[in-house]
Amino acid sequence: MTDRGGAAGAHPRAAAPAAGAQMPGPMPCQDGPVSEAQALVQIAGATVRFGAFTALDGVDFRMFPGEVHSLMGENGAGKSTLIKALTGALALDEGTVVIGGSERRFGGPRDAQDAGVSTVYQEVDLLENLSVAENIFLGREPRRWGVIDHRTMRRDAAAVLSGLGLDVDPASPLGRYPLAVQQLVAIARAISTDVRVLVLDEPTSSLDLDEVAELFRVIRELKERGVAILFVSHFLDQVYEMSDRITVLRDGQLVGEYLTTELLRIDLVKKMLGRDVAEIAPREHVVEPEMPADPVLSARGLTRTPGIANADVDIAEGEVLGVAGLLGSGRTELARALTGVDRAHAGIIRIEGQPARLDSPRHAMNLGVVYSSENRRTEGLIGDLSIEDNIVLALQAQQGALHPISAPRRRELALSWIEALGIKPADPDRPVRTLSGGNQQKVMLARLLALSPRVIVLDEPTRGIDVGAKVEIQRLVGELADNGLSVVFISAELEEVLRVGDRVAILREGEVAETVAAASLNPDTLMALVAQPDLPEA
Amino acid sequence: MTLLKHRLFWPVAALVTLVVVNVIANPNFAKVTMRDGDLYGNPVTILRESAPLMLVALGMTLVIATRGIDLSVGAVMAVSGAVSLTIIADSPDPGSLGTVTVAIVVAVLVALVLGAWNGFLVSVLGIQPIIATLVLMLAGRGVALLITGGAITTVTSAPYKFLSNGYLILLPVAFFIWVAVVAIVALVERRTALGMLTESVGINPEASRLAGVRSRGIIWAAYMVSGLLAGVAGIINASNTMAADSNNAGYLIELYAILAVVLGGTSLMGGKFSIAGTVIGVLTVTTLDKTIQFFGVPPAQSPVFFAVVVVIVVLVQSPRVHAWGRAASARMRRTPSSGEPPTGPGAASAAKKHEEVAA
Ligand SMILES: Nc1ncnc2c1ncn2[C@@H]1O[C@H](COP(=O)(O)OP(=O)(O)OP(=O)(O)O)[C@@H](O)[C@H]1O
Ligand SMILES: [Mg+2]
Numbered sequence: 001m002t003d004r005g006g007a008a009g010a011h012p013r014a015a016a017p018a019a020g021a022q023m024p025g026p027m028p029c030q031d032g033p034v035s036e037a038q039a040l041v042q043i044a045g046a047t048v049r050f051g052a053f054t055a056l057d058g059v060d061f062r063m064f065p066g067e068v069h070s071l072m073g074e075n076g077a078g079k080s081t082l083i084k085a086l087t088g089a090l091a092l093d094e095g096t097v098v099i100g101g102s103e104r105r106f107g108g109p110r111d112a113q114d115a116g117v118s119t120v121y122q123e124v125d126l127l128e129n130l131s132v133a134e135n136i137f138l139g140r141e142p143r144r145w146g147v148i149d150h151r152t153m154r155r156d157a158a159a160v161l162s163g164l165g166l167d168v169d170p171a172s173p174l175g176r177y178p179l180a181v182q183q184l185v186a187i188a189r190a191i192s193t194d195v196r197v198l199v200l201d202e203p204t205s206s207l208d209l210d211e212v213a214e215l216f217r218v219i220r221e222l223k224e225r226g227v228a229i230l231f232v233s234h235f236l237d238q239v240y241e242m243s244d245r246i247t248v249l250r251d252g253q254l255v256g257e258y259l260t261t262e263l264l265r266i267d268l269v270k271k272m273l274g275r276d277v278a279e280i281a282p283r284e285h286v287v288e289p290e291m292p293a294d295p296v297l298s299a300r301g302l303t304r305t306p307g308i309a310n311a312d313v314d315i316a317e318g319e320v321l322g323v324a325g326l327l328g329s330g331r332t333e334l335a336r337a338l339t340g341v342d343r344a345h346a347g348i349i350r351i352e353g354q355p356a357r358l359d360s361p362r363h364a365m366n367l368g369v370v371y372s373s374e375n376r377r378t379e380g381l382i383g384d385l386s387i388e389d390n391i392v393l394a395l396q397a398q399q400g401a402l403h404p405i406s407a408p409r410r411r412e413l414a415l416s417w418i419e420a421l422g423i424k425p426a427d428p429d430r431p432v433r434t435l436s437g438g439n440q441q442k443v444m445l446a447r448l449l450a451l452s453p454r455v456i457v458l459d460e461p462t463r464g465i466d467v468g469a470k471v472e473i474q475r476l477v478g479e480l481a482d483n484g485l486s487v488v489f490i491s492a493e494l495e496e497v498l499r500v501g502d503r504v505a506i507l508r509e510g511e512v513a514e515t516v517a518a519a520s521l522n523p524d525t526l527m528a529l530v531a532q533p534d535l536p537e538a
Numbered sequence: 539m540t541l542l543k544h545r546l547f548w549p550v551a552a553l554v555t556l557v558v559v560n561v562i563a564n565p566n567f568a569k570v571t572m573r574d575g576d577l578y579g580n581p582v583t584i585l586r587e588s589a590p591l592m593l594v595a596l597g598m599t600l601v602i603a604t605r606g607i608d609l610s611v612g613a614v615m616a617v618s619g620a621v622s623l624t625i626i627a628d629s630p631d632p633g634s635l636g637t638v639t640v641a642i643v644v645a646v647l648v649a650l651v652l653g654a655w656n657g658f659l660v661s662v663l664g665i666q667p668i669i670a671t672l673v674l675m676l677a678g679r680g681v682a683l684l685i686t687g688g689a690i691t692t693v694t695s696a697p698y699k700f701l702s703n704g705y706l707i708l709l710p711v712a713f714f715i716w717v718a719v720v721a722i723v724a725l726v727e728r729r730t731a732l733g734m735l736t737e738s739v740g741i742n743p744e745a746s747r748l749a750g751v752r753s754r755g756i757i758w759a760a761y762m763v764s765g766l767l768a769g770v771a772g773i774i775n776a777s778n779t780m781a782a783d784s785n786n787a788g789y790l791i792e793l794y795a796i797l798a799v800v801l802g803g804t805s806l807m808g809g810k811f812s813i814a815g816t817v818i819g820v821l822t823v824t825t826l827d828k829t830i831q832f833f834g835v836p837p838a839q840s841p842v843f844f845a846v847v848v849v850i851v852v853l854v855q856s857p858r859v860h861a862w863g864r865a866a867s868a869r870m871r872r873t874p875s876s877g878e879p880p881t882g883p884g885a886a887s888a889a890k891k892h893e894e895v896a897a
Pocket of ligand 1: 080436437439
């Protein structure tokens with residue numbers, strides 16, 4: 001990574017605390033230029049309580065101009081809470097936030113943005129009905145004679161978007177684009193203002209390698225300009241690639257602040273989890289011929305425009321079929337067509353040899369085919385309902401409203417899934433909206449597994465999940481497959497697809513270009529296959 | 539503190555305050571007397587007169603929970619009253635129990651069909667609820683006039699009159715009707731999974747669809763229940779006046795019902811709903827109506843008086859106002875000398891947080 005920025009080089013050295021040490025005093029000892037060693041953001045003793053639960057407990061945190069500072073911790077450690085406290089989205093119960101030398105209490109994200117603190121929240125919070133340009137300039141639209149100047153707005157939006165290497169039409173509704181694009185638009189929104197502090201809460205969770213590279217290029221540019229960047233990601237590679245410094249939280253408490261160069265990955269993971277993680281051995285792949293003889297689910301010529309064209313897929317019993325492809329290759333569209341979420345325009349789906357017309361998710365569920373969306377918030381969870389309600393929802397819907405699952409049975413189901421998947425907090429009555437991202441994902445999985453499906457299609461199931469939980473989910477997928485469940489596992493993370501999948505279906509421009517045994521691939525060869533431009537038909 | 543957090547705390551507090559103010563101003567407000575083994579007095583009247591609004595608001599609660607709204611309830615009341623009274627008026631024996639039963643059953647079925655029509659427009663054709671139900675709101679009264687032939691049909695029928703004016707044990711029949719309906723609706727919502735599925739559809743329709751919930755059926759059902767209950771309300775209302783006045787039956791009741799639902803703490807955004815809250819909301823609205831009478835507000839000014847009190851009640855219940863109150867009292871306690879900036883941000887963010895906790 002570029003280290004030319006004197007800023008980036010100076011602070012880490014200036015403020016090297018001993019590993020494991022608590023936060024040093026407000027002023028780091030300095031041997032760099034004085035002005036640069038001044039912390040731009042200084043949070044002291046931050047405490048946030050939700051009722052009796054303390055989500056953040058006296059945490060100190062600081063950021064320097066021109067540095068990328070990663071905030072690390074398990075799901076539920078309090079990262080997003082600290083960020084919300086910084087931006088005023090949540091009020092601190094105790095503690096102070098000092099930015100640029102003066103204490104700030106933002107009334108909300110708008111205030112914060114006016115003060116140069118821009119945030120991209122973990123769950124994309126844009127308005128799908130509005131155009132891309134309107135989303136970018138929401139609340140600060142360029143005006144001419146008092147009315148919104150749409151021409152200028154679109155032009156400025158196009159400029160910001162192209163700065164991110166993003167080729168979308170600023171005038172079309174945001175909802176038309178996939179989640180990854182929406183996430184990039186949220187980022188475009190954040191950097192379209194005059195930023196001094198840029199907060200990115202898991203910005204890369206749904207992005208592909210190319211987009212991540214593009215984003216990182218932009219982050220480096222901002223860093224050169226002296227912007228302080230707070231970065232949260234569960235991808236250790238990205239954290240190590242980008243950050244100058246790492247602050248680790250655990251259970252709402254500060255573990256310590258470290259220089260990235262002085263913290264071994266294994267130590268970082270240990271500090272995050274408070275224990276060692278057992279690396280799982282890559283799954284013993286079921287050695288299968290290219291096409292299973294009697295697939296549980298098979299699709300021929302599956303087409304839905306735009307998205308997928310003529311896709312052929314076969315999934316055997318007890319197999320994990322990894323799906324890899326670039327953004328726009330039709331990963332999600334394939335998943336949705338396979339599970340009745342979107343009706344296919346052409347093609348045949350067979351379930352255990354029987355042709356099935358899947359015209360609704362409900363129908364697919366009854367045939368044992370279930371789907372977990374990549375977009376938890378809008379297509380997954382029912383935020384205001386409890387963990388228990390969310391877990392039993394699909395089962396209850398399947399049984400019909402007039403055949404209620406009895407209260408004790410519901411409770412039993414909820415508790416057993418909470419335990420099986422390690423959902424925290426283990427309180428079935430907690431509104432699912434208040435859970436951390438990783439735990440929400442587990443609730444999603446629990447809902448589907450409670451149906452005892454035959455085929456489960458997981459679209460980015462480990463998105464936003466911490467290292468520990470990710471390993472758990474990967475292991476769980478393996479176990480489920482060993483017990484006869486067929487899994488379609490879609491992930492932008494190729495390494496994960498290879499680790500979990502028995503075979504890998506490679507999607508290119510809406511077609512399954514080929515299906516390859518995972519054992520014969522490594523991430524590099526898979527990348528080459530995924531990115532290969534379509535050769536003209538011979 | 540936990541009592542304060544209970545979702546019904548503020549609705550109940552508003553109702554109790556309203557009653558207390560009234561009783562202080564005029565002790566007769568709470569006076570109940572026994573006559574011929576039946577109870578009479580203003581509180582009893584409130585319980586009796588709440589019936590139509592109670593039924594309508596109950597249906598409205600379910601519709602609102604699905605993120606919808608039903609503007610047609612007043613018109614449906616008019617139709618149902620017209621149907622039942624016309625049947626009775628046209629029958630050779632208006633006073634017989636058989637005639638009245640037929641009249642009620644037919645009227646309720648017609649109301650159910652009207653509710654189903656609304657539900658069809660919203661859940662199958664995907665028309666915005668406010669527009670879909672506006673159709674019937676505007677057309678319904680015309681239909682009612684058509685049924686009655688443009689006149690105000692008046693009848694004499696003892697069994698029919700009994701519905702609104704009769705007494706069962708100590709208390710009016712109308713009161714028992716709404717209590718029974720509330721109990722049935724509450725039981726059905728909570729004992730079947732309908733309540734949860736309705737909330738689920740109201741909170742996140744797309745996620746519900748992906749979870750296999752038949753949102754179409756659930757939404758449709760809500761409008762049917764709303765139509766059905768409006769039909770029963772129309773009968774009680776007609777029984778009160780014994781006249782099918784198509785222009786005035788249930789006039790503006792849709793707005794009072796929405797008000798009652800909101801006063802009861804159910805959000806117009808859909809999702810979580812509270813039947814108990816709606817009951818309290820309706821009692822609040824009816825009590826307020828009586829307050830106007832007891833205070834002797836001239837009819838010309840009563841809408842303004844009503845509006846002012848509603849604004850006060852709504853403000854008292856608003857989480858944002860609570861947060862401002864807390865922030866203000868916290869500032870007072872911190873002593874003025876500390877130079878604490880008396881600005882909004884702290885208060886606003888406290889409000890935000892409160893909303894998140896309370897929601
Ligand atoms: N509104 C709320 N009410 C109650 N508890 C909450 C609320 N918001 C967050 N929490 C709890 O606070 C803790 C910290 O959550 P937070 O979202 O900050 O975690 P995180 O570190 O960002 O996790 P993730 O990596 O999964 O995003 C969690 O245990 C969560 O359940
Ligand atoms: Mg988070």
